[in-house]
Amino acid sequence: MSFNIIGISAFYHDSACCILKDGILEAAVQEERFTRRKNESALPKQAFLYCLEEAKISINHIDCIAYYEDPVKKFARQLWSGMDIITSETIHDFNPNQVEQQLREELGYKGLIKFYEHHMSHAASSFFYSGFKEAAILTIDGVGEWATTTYGLGTGNRIELFEEVSFPDSLGLLYSTITNYLGFKVNSGEYKVMGLAPYGKPIYADKVRTLITSENTGHYRLNLKYFDFMQGERMYSDELIELFGLPPRIHESEITQEHKDIAKSLQIVLEEVLLEKAQYLHQKTGARNLCMAGGVALNCVANGNILRKGPFERMFVQPAANDAGCSLGAAALAYIDLSNNDMKRPLTHVYLGPQFGANSIERLLQSTSLKYTDYRGNTNELMHITAKKLAAGKVIGWYNGRMEFGPRSLGARSILADPRDPAMRDRINAMVKKREAFRPFAPAVLESRMQEHFDLNHPSRFMLETCQVISSLYLPAITHVDGSARVQTVSRETNARFADLLTAFDNITGCPILLNTSFNVRNEPIVNSPEDALACFINTDIDCLILEDFFIDIANNDLSMLEMIQQNFINAQEENAISVSVYTFI
Missing domain, CATH: 3.90.870.20 (Carbamoyltransferase, C-terminal domain)
Incomplete structure (x- = not known):
């Protein structure tokens, strides 16, 4: 029996849609490419229509829509961390049932919908498309429902995530906080900080190390007095400004040597922690291969460092490691759940979007x-x-x-x-x-x-x-x-x-x-x-x-x-x- 599976990520950032036909990825595209709004978060309706057209099927031929996170668990975190912004006027915006309602009402879909946890979607987006029969799995981003980092092992068509770091402790939020402090836009400026880092010297590295405490296991903790991402209009606190002894850079203003040095120091500390956690993951799994996903996995400098200095022989990083790629992971999870089959083909290219004759x-x-x-x-x-x-x-x-x-x-x-x-x-x-x-x-x-x-x-x-x-x-x-x-x-x-x-x-x-x-x-x-x-x-x-x-x-x-x-x-x-x-x- 064949299955047509739609994978969707939406309502956060980098919304996207993909389609699997009998375990083969036929199409995938981000909604931003149609709306022309960068990092589009809205339901990917145009991407959805494109995927159906490319696969030459109608909505009635869809066996399942797989969604990339669990809205109920996400709502629990929102309640825990954002009580001040949830009022009687805004509570409907945080309704965990709203995701399914919009999928049905705006897409006109009446069939099966399956929800998968955010970091499981990240993990699946890498392992199931890697071509590896077995691999250790490391996912790192800002935050999913609660998890910010997970450690796992993929074997055949199964993934076990055996350890996680939970919000508010987050390597992604650490990097984004300094991105914000350096005057760049969060969720789009992190790669600028990575590109700026080689121009600096790591003279602030010890100060950055005070922001995070790494433990012997896969865990680490942020020193939250330096952060304000849960309630504030900026991601850093006054204590961070005092720590660096430098006013936050104003967006679009001059980039000084001090800014370059902070970027370098941040990058160095990120690489230290990631290499340490990769070594821990290898000790736990004994796997020769490593799969990575999550927004932090787009840090190509850190990736190269892990491969060169770390214990793994081969590495596969999901090309769309951000939330867009979660649509691929959710679709793969649904296909395996419904068919109990392996994915049919590794991801050898990403030419999966529209073509014009x-x-x-x-x-x-x-x-x-x-x-x-x-x-x-x-x-x-x-x-x-x-x-x-x-x-x-x-x-x-x-x-x-x-x-x-x-x-x-x-x-x-x-x-x-x-x-x-x-x-x-x-x-x-x-x-x-x-x-x-x-x-x-x-x-x-x-x-x-x-x-x-x-x-x-x-x-x-x-x-x-x-x-x-x-x-x-x-x-x-x-x-x-x-x-x-x-x-x-x-x-x-x-x-x-x-x-x-x-x-x-x-x-x-x-x-x-x-x-x-x-x-x-x-x-x-x-x-x-x-x-x-x-x-x-x-x-x-x-x-x-x-x-x-x-x-x-x-x-x-x-x-x-x-x-x-x-x-x-x-x-x-x-x-x-x-x-x-x-x-x-x-």
Whole structure:
């Protein structure tokens, strides 16, 4: 008997939907890609409709909707930690039955709904898609229902979570609190702190260590006098300000050396604790493999440190390790519960989102009067022309195939450039991405050539660990200040066209590497539709746009025409913009 399972994460942040057909992941996408609101929390209705369409089924063919957390247990924590915000006027907003009501009313679904605990969904999202027959499992985030960190063992189609750390003690909240103190937005700025850290020195490490006490088991405790995330409008207390002896950084203000040093100190302490807990987990399980998930597992610097220095031989990190990936875990749990079968296929790629055909793209371009070249039937020439433009210092918007699932652009919705150009990083940060100048960029490298250029002995297809650059080539645009890079390895097996472009660039330059960053501007989600890509192209300093087989060069187009198109597309996106306040994890 076959089963069609929908997995959903929603109502917190990074809402997403996926579909499993008989144990095979057919589609997965975050709702933000449709609404154009970053970290969208609403019920993923458009993502749900896309998943049904991609799987070629109707709502009547769904056997189960699997939801990524237990609303009753979450409500208990909300009552415990947020009594001041739950009043007679707001109590309906915290109704644990509201989740099922909205799933039924807004999606029109009448069938079976199964609820799984948040960290079990995280654990399943990694282990059941890893391809490992057995693995230790470590999940770390801000908070689920009560758990903030769990330790487990996966064997076959079963997971046992045997130990957990409970709210308010949380590594995720520790990192987010310092993120807030450093003037970045919680739940979206943590990766900025990670990128800022290599510019600093760990001179505040002892002060950061006073914020957390690690125990011999998997447990640790936060010193709560330094935190205010349960009731306050900020995540840190006055005592934290006094501890660091430095006023909190105002959002968008100058970043000083002290801020860099605090970021470095935080990163060092996080890595210390994670390595210690990974060693403890290995002692408890004896497993050779490690699976990780949860928002903290997106810290690729820490991941690389665990793999290099820790006791595990192999590691799998869920590419969408944040709450979006919980939809995959919940779906897998429901499939195994209903079928008692193993998952059918490991996660070898994340090209699981929408794809738009040549005819629809051609109609879009014809409606704009843009000048473009159609390379349908002549892919080799398109790769050669694109590689020549890259070698000439042009910045390329690259839109190809099905969109990636998760926060990383992996050669489907990417901005590409020559990694050898010393001015390229500053140009893209300032004129294309419109973001902070310190932010690093990642390299994409042909998998067959990775060991020539990076201290890496295994594929890294999801860009979830860092390593040292060892190339004889000068690669300033993708080499961070500490000599590291967050590498994506590319093979024809998973993304043939992107591999072909890297090969074409290598043939021209002798460099099988490209700078690869997400196709979006600051504070916007990665582009989804061709319209999104065109709007981003027009509103940035991107030189050329490849929409599947169509090539658009800004040099061949009338800027006044581009400005007119910009008004049609960009203004529509701005209407969807939302502000982001401090997130309290309540």
